[in-house]
Amino acid sequence: MTERGIYLHIPFCRGKCPYCDFYSLRADASQMEEYTRALEARIAASPRFAADTVYFGGGTPSLLGGERIARLLSAVRTHFDVAKDAEITLEANPGDDLEAFFGRIREAGVNRLSLGMQSANEAELRALGRRHTQADTARAVEAARRAGFRNISLDLMLAVPNQTKESLRRSIERCAALGADHVSAYLLKIEENTPFYRRAASLSLPCDDEAADLYLFAADELGRCGYSQYEISNFAKKGFEGRHNLHYWRDEEYLGFGPAAHSFFLGKRFFYPRDLASFLSGGAAVDDGEGGDLEETILLGLRLTEGISKERLRSRFGKAGEERFERLRKDALPFSKSGLLSIEGERIFLTTRGFLLSNAVIGKLLS
Numbered sequence: 001m002t003e004r005g006i007y008l009h010i011p012f013c014r015g016k017c018p019y020c021d022f023y024s025l026r027a028d029a030s031q032m033e034e035y036t037r038a039l040e041a042r043i044a045a046s047p048r049f050a051a052d053t054v055y056f057g058g059g060t061p062s063l064l065g066g067e068r069i070a071r072l073l074s075a076v077r078t079h080f081d082v083a084k085d086a087e088i089t090l091e092a093n094p095g096d097d098l099e100a101f102f103g104r105i106r107e108a109g110v111n112r113l114s115l116g117m118q119s120a121n122e123a124e125l126r127a128l129g130r131r132h133t134q135a136d137t138a139r140a141v142e143a144a145r146r147a148g149f150r151n152i153s154l155d156l157m158l159a160v161p162n163q164t165k166e167s168l169r170r171s172i173e174r175c176a177a178l179g180a181d182h183v184s185a186y187l188l189k190i191e192e193n194t195p196f197y198r199r200a201a202s203l204s205l206p207c208d209d210e211a212a213d214l215y216l217f218a219a220d221e222l223g224r225c226g227y228s229q230y231e232i233s234n235f236a237k238k239g240f241e242g243r244h245n246l247h248y249w250r251d252e253e254y255l256g257f258g259p260a261a262h263s264f265f266l267g268k269r270f271f272y273p274r275d276l277a278s279f280l281s282g283g284a285a286v287d288d289g290e291g292g293d294l295e296e297t298i299l300l301g302l303r304l305t306e307g308i309s310k311e312r313l314r315s316r317f318g319k320a321g322e323e324r325f326e327r328l329r330k331d332a333l334p335f336s337k338s339g340l341l342s343i344e345g346e347r348i349f350l351t352t353r354g355f356l357l358s359n360a361v362i363g364k365l366l367s
């Protein structure tokens with residue numbers, strides 16, 4: 001693992017969506033400037049290493065503005081050995097005037113966008129508390145293409161209030177029509193401490209079986225539109241898989257900056273508390289134990305359609321990895337017979353149906 005990922009959390013939003021549990025808050029220009037300077041200082045004080053991905057997540061990173069994003073990317077490039085072909089991603093929401101912003105960050109070196117489309121259905125967008133329309137999404141994609149972006153991902157939410165297979169089909173077809181290179185399709189999860197959690201009984205949500213049907217339908221439709229599934233919730237045209245998130249799922253190292261940002265670095269896991277004031281005042285990250293062991297590598301690897309191979313475990317863990325694979329193959333046989341998992345030579349991977357029960361299946365395999 002000679003190259004690592006870098007994650008920068010931008011914890012600012014115009015307002016909180018009722019389903020969202022990510023750490024975010026409102027801020028004015030002076031607070032954003034203070035935060036940018038704090039990130040620059042943390043970057044400059046961190047250990048140096050080679051990186052091949054940089055990811056601006058949030059929150060809504062675009063609210064920081066093009067000049068501050070450019071400054072942060074300059075700080076990253078100054079301190080770290082960032083590969084010339086590094087994937088540099090930024091999340092943004094449709095609905096804002098992004099033309100000038102996209103031009104500035106593309107000039108600064110951002111080369112991949114992740115846009116929070118969520119749905120092409122106006123009623124579903126309103127039910128989710130989103131502030132944009134489908135027309136806004138189209139304008140954002142068009143502006144991004146004009147700015148020179150050739151790698152655009154769109155987010156879709158599955159099993160949202162009143163969603164049907166037909167409305168989901170239209171959303172997927174809209175992604176394809178807009179020319180998205182990548183689609184992240186997430187099942188809605190009702191998180192505690194959110195308005196959706198408090199209103200769950202009144203929401204017109206599909207039952208578990210209906211949600212499962214929508215997930216399987218989405219996987220089929222995305223495949224029909226040319227997007228190959230490579231992870232539980234991620235689909236891409238060939239060559240457009242998200243390289244930064246692959247660091248996570250392949251149990252490779254990355255360093256995160258900002259409140260709520262997690263890291264896996266030099267065999268250790270740690271994170272910054274969900275507390276902006278603490279981060280600004282120099283608060284330290286919290287230890288989260290060891291990382292990168294054999295069981296963790298299997299757990300994360302089974303999120304991918306490539307699954308786990310004997311060769312990969314052998315190359316990383318030696319004989320212990322090889323022996324663990326043989327035990328895993330034996331334990332996987334019942335799930336293979338039930339169609340939840342496949343065993344092909346020296347590779348084990350979950351099927352799309354198996355992804356629906358991934359927590360249970362992986363838990364059994366690792367117990």
